[in-house]
Amino acid sequence: MLTGVVAGPVFTSPAVGSILAAIRAVREVGAVGILLIVKNYTGDRLNFGLALEQARAEGATVEMVVIGEDSAFTTLKKAGRRGLCGTVLIHKVAGALAEKGAGLNEIVRKVLAVAGAMGTLGVSLSPCSVPGSRPTFQLADDELELGLGIHGEAGVRRMKITTADKIVKTMLDHMTNPSSASHVTLRPGTSVVLMVNNLGGLSYLELSIVAGSAVRCLESRGIHIARALVGSFMTALEMAGVSLTLLRVDDELLNLIDSETTAIAWSQPTKVPVSGQRRERIGPKECPEEEEQCFPAGVQFSPQMRLVLDSVCNTLLSLQEKLNDLDRAAGDGDCGSTHARAARAIQEWLTATPAPVDPSKLLCVLAKLLLEKMGGSSGALYGLFLTAAAQPLRLDNDLAAWSVAMDAGIEAMMRYGGAAPGDRTMLDSLCAAAEELRALKNPKANLMQILDKAVERAEAAAESTRNMKAAAGRASYISSAHLEEPDPGAVAAAAILRAVLEGLQAKAE
Template sequence: GLVACNAGLRLLQGHRVVLRADLVAIRGRVALLSGGGSGHEPAHAGYIGKGMLTGVVAGAVFTSPAVGSILAAIRAVTQAGAAGTLLIVKNYTGDRLNFGLALERARAEGADVRMVVVGDDSAFAAPKKAGRRGLCGTVLIHKVAGALAEAGASLNEIVKRVSAAAKAMGTLGLSLSPCSVPGSKPTFQLANDEMELGLGIHGEAGVRRMKVSGAPHFLSLLGSPPSSGSHSAPYPAGASVVLVVNNLGGLSCLELGIVAGAAVRSLERRGIRIARALVGSFMTALEMAGVSLTLLLVDEELVGLIDAETTAMAWPNLTMAPATSQRQEVLAPKEGPGTTQREPSTGTGPSAARVQQVLERVCSTLLDMQDELNQLDREAGDGDCGHTHARAARAVSPAWVMTGPVSRQLYGLFLTAAAQPLLNHDDLPTWADAMDAGIEAMQRYGGAAPGDRTMLDSLCAAAQALHGLRSPGATLLPVLATAVESAEAAAEATRTMEAGAGRASYIRATGPWAPPAAALVVMGDVAAHPMYPQ
C-alpha cells in the first residue's frame, strides 16, 4: 500500500524489501538499510528517501526479517554503486542475529558493510546483559545518518557520528493498553485504571505498573529526562535536546498534544533547551494506546543534521526553531465602540425567588437524569448528552453560564434571541414573543424544522400554547400548564418520526443497509488480506 501510493518507492522483486526508486542517485554515496518486524508503521519504510534511508527490510508482525531478504537488499544497493552500506538495527536478539548473518555473507561476497545497533531504552536502572532495547530514538539515527550520507560522508565517519549520537539518547514509554498481534489475544493485561511504564514496542510488558494519572504526573515519574551517554546521569541544566513525543499507535492527537505540552514545560523547568520537537506517530506498536518520549542531546552541528532536507514521507515538516511554552500570545481585540455593556441583574426583583426555584428544579432534574440521557444519546450520537447537561447544571452561576457541545450553542442561540424582546418589556404577551424569537434563531442557524425529530418539535408545540398569553385576561400558570402538556405530547410523538436533522439523521432507523458496490469490493479485498486470518 505504501509503495502503491508513493512514486518514490519500489519493491524488490521476490522479497519484502522497499527501496528508493532513484537508486542511481546513491552512486558514490553510502547506502543506509534498516528494518525489523512489521507493526511499527510508519517505521521503517516511511523513512525511505533522499536524506534518510535507502531501503528497508520488513519481517512479519513483530518478527525479524529473513536473512535472505536482508542480503538481497545489500546486493541491490551494492550493485547500484553505493560507497559502502550501513545497517541500522534496533537492539533485539533476532534483528542482531539476522542482520549480522546477512552482513557476514555480504562481506564474504566482497561488499563493504557495517552495522550500528541502537539501544535507547531508558526504563532500566542499569543495562542487562542483552543491552537496552531499540525504540523510537532509532528514527533520529536514521535522520542523522541520512543527512551525513547525502552530504557525501564516508562509511567510517557515519558510523562514528551515529554511534556517538546513539549514546546521547534515551527513550521511555508509557501505555494505557496492550496491543494485539492480528489473530491473537492482547499481549498483556491491564485493568481499566492502570498504566504500564517502561515498555517496549513489541507488546511486551514494562518495568512498572501504576494507577492511571495525568501527563504531568507521568513526567514527574521520570525523575529526570532519559539518561545521556552512560544512561545514568540526567542532562544538565543548559543542555540542548531534540524531543520526540511518539504515539505508540492508539493515542488520539489530542492526548498526544497534552503530553507534548507537559513535556515541554517539564524540560523548561529543569533548565533544558528544546532545540527541536517532533510530535506524531514515528514508531508504533500496532494499536497500543501509549506514548514514548525520546531525548537526544545535541549541539549546533547535530541540529543541522536533524534540519537537513529529506523526501522521506513520514518525516515531519519541522519548524527550524526551538520549542517553548513561552511564545508571545496574540492580543485579543478590544470591544468596538458600538458594544453595549449591560449591568448584571442583582436578582432582587419580585420574581427573583421564583426564578431561583425554577432553576434549582431544572438543575436537580438534569443531574438525576444524567445516566438516562447518556444512554439515549448512545443510540444516536456519542453518549455524552447526560454528562453535558450535568456539567451545565453544576456550572449554573449568577451569570447562568452553560458548558457543553451542540446543546450549548442551541440554548445560547435560543436565550440570546429570546432576551431581546424582554429588554424593555416584561408583560405576558412579550414572553410569547420571546419564545418565538428564540425558536426562529434556532431554526435559522441550526437548519432544523418541526417534524425533524429534534427539540424544536417540543419547543414549537410549547410556543403555540404560549400564544394564549396574548389573549385579553390571560393568566400565566394555566397557559404554562398547557404549554408543558403540549411539549410532552410533542416529544412523545417523535417516537414514530424519522430524524431529519442532527446526529440521529445519520443513524439507520429500520430496514437493511446496503453499502455501495465499490465499498463491498474494497472491504472484501481487505478482509482477505493474510494479516487477518480470522
C-alpha cells in the same frame, strides 16, 4: 535516509543471509562504508553482528550501532534498553550526515551521541496480535499498559484509563524521573524534538489530542519544543497505543533533522511557536467593540446565579452517560459528552474569571463560551438561543422580560435550525416550558410556582418525544422503528431547566 532495509518475519529478526545480501548490494553500487543501524534486541544484535563479521571477512567496511532509548525501566537489566521509535530519528540524522559527506567513523560517533540524548516511552489501550495468534497480553477495559515495547511485550506498569492530559503527564514524569536509570535529562530551557508516534490502532484525531497534551505539558515545564513530529513512524500491528520520543537538540542537530529527504514516509517536522505566541483561553474574554466591557474590574458574580450555574453544570456532568446512551440509538452517541464538555468549560470559567452581574451580558458571555468550547450542533443552537435571549434583557430584566427572552431564544433556534415543536428535538421541551413561562408577564406572578410548572411541562414533553417521528436533526435519518427512547436533546434541555429551578430553590432556602 536509509539506503536499504532488511525485514524479517513479524516481530522476528531477519536472517543473516538476508542481511549479508543487503550489505553486498549496497557495496556493489559503490558505497565506501556501510553503517548498520540496529534496535537493541538479542536476535537483531546476533544476526546483524554475524552478517557484519562475514561482510568484513569479504573486505567490506562495515560498522554497527545498536540503539536502545527505551525510558521504561527504572533499573537497567543486562539486556539494556530496547530500541523503539527514536531509532527513526537516528535514521534521519545518519542519512543527513552521509548526504553531507561525513565519514563513517564520524557518523557513528555523532549518532551514538544522539542516541544518548534521547528517550522513548509507550502506552497502550490494548495489546496486539501476531496474525494467527492470541493477543500478547490481557488488559481490563479500564486499564492502560505503560512502558510496553513494539513487539507486543507487556510494559512495566498498569494504570487506570484517564484523560489524555493525565496520561501524558504520567508518561513525561516517568521519562524524566532522575531516579530512573533510563531517564531523559530535561531542564527548563532545554530544546527538544518531540515525536508522537502511532503504535498502530489510533486515529489521527486521538493522535493529535495526545500531541496537544504533550506540547502543553512540556511547555509548562519550561521545555522548548523546537520541532514536533506526529504520525505513524514505528507501529506494532493493531496496537491502540502511542509512544512519545524526546530528543535534546542544538542548532546543528536541528539542521540535520530538517534536511530534505526523498523518503516517502518521513513526516516533515512542525515548528512549534513558543508559548508567548499562542494565546491560551479558558473562556470568551472579548466583547464586540460596541458593547461595554464584559468583565468590569472588581465585579463579583451574583451568588444566586452562581448557584444556578453550578447546579446546571453538576446536572449535565451527572447525565453524561445517560445522554450518550440515548444518543447512540439516534445519533453518534456523544450528546452527553458534548453537554459535559460545556459544563466543564463553564466551571473552569467560573473559577478563573470574574463574571458580569448584568443578565444580558451574562447570557452573551455564556453564548460565546458554548460556541467556542461546546462544539457541534448543540453548541451552535445554545449559542443562538442565549444570544437572542440576551437582547430583550438589555432593556429590562424583570420577570416579564425573562419570558420574552425565552421566546426570542426559541424563535432564533427555529429560524436558523429549521426545526419546530413536534420534530423530536430539544425544542419540544423548550416550547412546552415557554408556554408556562408566559405567565411571568402577570405582575402578580410567582416565579417559583411558574418555573416549577414549566419544568414539569418540559420533562413531560421530553418523555413524549419517544413516540414522535424525527423530522429534524441526525435522528431524522433513522427509521422510526429504532427510535424507542426519548430524544437526548429534549431530555438535556428539560434537565437544564430542572437544574435552574433547583439552583434558585437552593438560594431561597
